[in-house]
Amino acid sequence: MNKLLAGVFACVVASAAPAVATPAEAGSAAGDRENVLILMFDDMRFDTFSYRNGPVSTPNIDALAEESVRFDNAMTTTGLCSPSRAAMFTGRWGHRTGLDDNVGLYHSRLSELDLSEGGLIARAKEAGYFVGYVGKWHLGPQGVRLRGADYTAEIKEADWSRSMRQLTPYGIQKNIARYKAAANAPEGEKADYFNGEKVEYFQTLPGTYQDTSTYKKVKAGQDLLRKAAKEKRPFFGVISFDQPHPPYRVPEPYASMFDPETLALPENHLSKRVNKPMSQDEPFWPWHDVSHLRDEEWLKMRAYYYGAIAMIDRAVGEILETAKETSLYENLHIVFVGDQGSMLGEHGLYDKGPYAYDELMRMPLMIRDPNTQPKSVTRQVSMLDITPTLAEVMQLPEDGVQDGRSLRALMLEGDDADKGRKDTALYAYEWYNGGWFGIRALRTPEMKFVWNPGDARDELYDLRKDPIEVNNLFDKPEYREQLLAMARLMRAELERTDDPLLSRFDLQMKELLK
Known part of the structure; x- marks a missing residue:
């Protein structure tokens, strides 16, 4: 989508007139094009659902998984909200779109994804779709509307002005200082100033599920589906939740659904970071300073996270039930995806930051195609x-280079398909x-290689022997051949995607690759 077209969209939005299908759009009947719904979640780990043998009973998500192609080794592009979402909606790396950092937050350079990057929303609109978007966007003010969405709701960024000041976490900083002061008080003087809850990590919300922002998004999503069912145009919709992003805040019964005393901390909980990049020791957001947290608080935080997943499962069930009631479900393609994972104490880390551990890098992804047999890939x-997968399904016009590659062959034939496609995934943390x-x-089934150009230490992990990524093998002579192979694979992917750091990679890896 070019900037001139974006300006046209802006004029349409400014008129406040409801979108009306043009004759060309009306002629693109639902039977000619596939209906698609994306269910997106924020900081959702891949390993929590019961269908993955996780600790939370998720019957609604499990039922969707039984009807879907499940991608059990799906990787985000960046363990950070804005760049991962920009990559998902465009199919392009941040060095192409200009969106390689969070937008609108403390110290960020960026305020929005440029309107020249129309992404799936604009492409669907141009192809004659009825387009709806509910919930978190995090790619700039009015971005969904300016790209032509017919229906928008519960997008908190929608009223931002372009001159908005960055969100600066003074309040969070103050709370962390209070937590540390209480933790460092003499034993006889320690007090629970926080009623057993540290609200920057876990909190019991007042009210019930019906009082949450999650429920508001469900209601708006149901309204979107009912409107879509009455449309003559095909439907493309996104319902994007800001759960289970930390801090983990849920009402009852979810706050006490899991007893912390029955839970276990992971094997790499607070593991010492030996031979790791220095940046992993830096608290980039105030709540990243976890020095005040006791093991029982980590367990409580984990219990609240699990409660958030249980609440999300309820939300998913309600949305899917509405899709069935409106008769959309039978022929509906559904993408279930998280933007990235999150750290719950592994390696002593909380939330997200500039590193590439599996708990952050991996994400849940499944795609329900009514015409494709369910399977695990x-x-x-x-x-x-x-994006390239949905563009193929929805017959969308091309909009430039795609760094991603369609998953259709894998969906149809499983792991044995697309033999020319290397079994690798690239991840980047630019800013x-x-x-x-x-x-x-770069991740393969056996190894992970992490290049840290701003540090003197790189990382290599043997995922077969060390799936929790504690032992950095980069400087181990016995792993030199594996390191060389991984570096060559990474270089090939950097070259394929026109990565601007390729020349720097060649300089730093000169001795290894010669």
């Missing part, structure tokens, strides 16, 4: 692959709220 795939890192990570 174990090949490494990328968030970048979603974190204004700080440059330039991290690139």
